[in-house]
Amino acid sequence: MLDKVSLKKYKELEENSNMKELLFDILSHDLLNPAGIAMNFVELLNEKELDGESREFTRIIGRNIDKIIELINDIKTFSKCLSMKNLDTREINIEKVWENVIDELEPIIRKKKIKVKLESEKCIITGSMIIKEVFVNLLSNALKYSGPDTNIEVITKENHRNCYIEVRDEGSGIEDKYKESIFERFTRGDKQGVRGSGLGLAIVKSIVEMHQGKVWVEDNIPRGSIFKVILPKNEHAKESKSSPRISQHNSSRNG
Missing domain, CATH: 3.30.565.10 (Histidine kinase-like ATPase, C-terminal domain)
Structure with a gap:
């Protein structure tokens, strides 16, 4: 059996783990939404007639938004891997x-x-x-x-x-x-x-x-x-x- 000190430490670790999961969920939600909105505006701009310089700017903006979205999704997947205790097989x-x-x-x-x-x-x-x-x-x-x-x-x-x-x-x-x-x-x-x-x-x-x-x-x-x-x-x-x-x-x- 776990003694009181060990049990307390275990509960603290579990709470910290749950807090990390919550933090990842909040960050991903609050970052993905504005990133998605920004990408929608980039796509709208690409439908317009732009000069060469403006089109290059929108291309760079879109590429970096894609990078942010990819990073957020990868962090979500990786954090899910870290938090998985048992596989649903x-x-x-x-x-x-x-x-x-x-x-x-x-x-x-x-x-x-x-x-x-x-x-x-x-x-x-x-x-x-x-x-x-x-x-x-x-x-x-x-x-x-x-x-x-x-x-x-x-x-x-x-x-x-x-x-x-x-x-x-x-x-x-x-x-x-x-x-x-x-x-x-x-x-x-x-x-x-x-x-x-x-x-x-x-x-x-x-x-x-x-x-x-x-x-x-x-x-x-x-x-x-x-x-x-x-x-x-x-x-x-x-x-x-x-x-x-x-x-x-x-x-x-x-x-």
């Missing part, structure tokens, strides 16, 4: 989650003229739907650092114990000295001029480790990076005998 079809993520990011895929190929085996894990944030962040990261007319491959494989996921891009790659630190908060691997909160890969690592998994990055020869994830499968799921399905998403896809 269910059976999750990894292939289906990836299909949904690619569909959601289709506008960015189209805009950047990048081909995204999904080669997947049906893999079922027991986990929380927050695992989707792992895939959103990994694909967003690959899109962010990939140039136009390049390829991104998403590969899922399985055996009787684990689900293996790879996201391969043809971007500028990551130096060896950053391969571990990029999974820490507010680290972006010296990617000058590239937008981002520096929380995306920290969120990935946090959620993967919640599921007793592992994540790391390797070089994609001859160019780019491969982010690899291992997730334990549902212990009751059987290894799929079906062949991998291959689908491709690119700028020419019809909605």
Whole structure:
């Protein structure tokens, strides 16, 4: 049993944790609303005939508002990860989650003229739907650092114990000295001029480790990076005998 001193400290920690969650909720609400309103005005300005300088100003304003919104959303997700004590688990079809993520990011895929190929085996894990944030962040990261007319491959494989996921891009790659630190908060691997909160890969690592998994990055020869994830499968799921399905998403896809 806890003694009175220990119990008091535990209650104080719990209250502090609840206060942090409340603070994050208030900050995100009070910051997201004005940011969204500001972006609406930027979009209205873009519909008007502007001279070159004014259009460049609105572009810069819009880009920085996007950055604020991305940071707020990443902080919300990361704080949610930190505050989660128990996962609300269910059976999750990894292939289906990836299909949904690619569909959601289709506008960015189209805009950047990048081909995204999904080669997947049906893999079922027991986990929380927050695992989707792992895939959103990994694909967003690959899109962010990939140039136009390049390829991104998403590969899922399985055996009787684990689900293996790879996201391969043809971007500028990551130096060896950053391969571990990029999974820490507010680290972006010296990617000058590239937008981002520096929380995306920290969120990935946090959620993967919640599921007793592992994540790391390797070089994609001859160019780019491969982010690899291992997730334990549902212990009751059987290894799929079906062949991998291959689908491709690119700028020419019809909605």
